[in-house]
Amino acid sequence: MSAIQTDRQEEEMKQKAQKMATQATTSIEKLRYQCLQRGAKGIKELGRSFRIMDDSGDRKLDLEEFSKGLHDYGVHLDNSEIENLFNDMDKDDNGSLNFDEFLKALRPPMSxxxxxxxxxxxxxxxxxxxxxxxxxxxxxxxxxxxxxxxxxxxxxxxxxxxxxxxxxxxxxxxxxxxxxxxxxxxxxxxxxxxxxxxxxxxxxxxxxxx
Known part of the structure; x- marks a missing residue:
């Protein structure tokens, strides 16, 4: 893959994500497109920031860790949106979020x-x-x-x-x-x-x- 091809894809992605962010209606969509405005590495970088915070190594985060991770990454969601996003992703209602599942949900849909x-x-x-x-x-x-x-x-x-x-x-x-x-x-x-x-x-x- 050439550097020119990669740069062109990055620019197209950022422009499309910026447009889609204004049309997003759910917290997960808002977060997804905020990540993609940083380019193809956006979702992966968010995953890395969560892994750094995961001191226990169990690949899970509570609401406080989740909120801090998003704020440290520079995500623009208010506290109620973050809490709703966390609760939606916490499928078993145990107060912790499996961030592998979270990152999977954050990826744009693909065939x-x-x-x-x-x-x-x-x-x-x-x-x-x-x-x-x-x-x-x-x-x-x-x-x-x-x-x-x-x-x-x-x-x-x-x-x-x-x-x-x-x-x-x-x-x-x-x-x-x-x-x-x-x-x-x-x-x-x-x-x-x-x-x-x-x-x-x-x-x-x-x-x-x-």
Whole structure:
């Protein structure tokens, strides 16, 4: 995938999300489009901010943690909207929110055909099959030598690989590793800017040579 293609998708997504945010009628829609106004990384970054807050590691948050996480991320929802959102997502009424389920609900709706294409691309990149894309997975698959910054000597091959992975990573916590969840969250954002399955199919196949 080229940097130009990625930048164009990002801009289209932000513009569409800004428009949709003004039309949103539910708290989950308002939050979704506020995230997507930050680009394809928006939903993934929110997930990271919640994971940082999850000291116990149980992948659950109470209302206070949930509210603080949204405010720290810069979400513009009032306290009653946040409480209603929390209560709607707390399906078993136990006072805690499973944020894996929350992030799943936050993703823009996608057809199964789109999810299948995203999965194909991820599995092609994940050459070791360990459910994480790393620099080692990219060797022999992504040719760094065509990158202009490699050709002018500014970046090494490894640095080009890391730059590529950063496209899917969070600027606040880059780790040069991309999980299936991060990859899916990224492309759910891209998907939101593409109206037809046919165009999404063409874009994915061209980008990843599927």
């Amino acid at each position: 199964q055909a789109r999810v299948n294409l995203i999965d194909q691309a991820f599995r092609k990149l994940d050459r070791t099959g360990d459910k994480v894309i790393t620099v080692d997975d990219l060797r022999g698959l992504y040719n760094a030598r065509y990158h202009p910054k490699y050709q002018n000597g500014e970046l090494t091959e490894n640095e080009v690989f890391q730059l590529f992975l950063k496209s899917f990573d969070s600027p606040s916590n880059p780790d040069a590793k991309v999980t299936w969840e991060e990859f899916l969250n990224y492309y759910s954002g891209v998907s939101a800017s593409i109206d037809t399955d046919a165009y999404f199919d063409l874009m994915m196949r061209q980008a990843w040579k599927l």
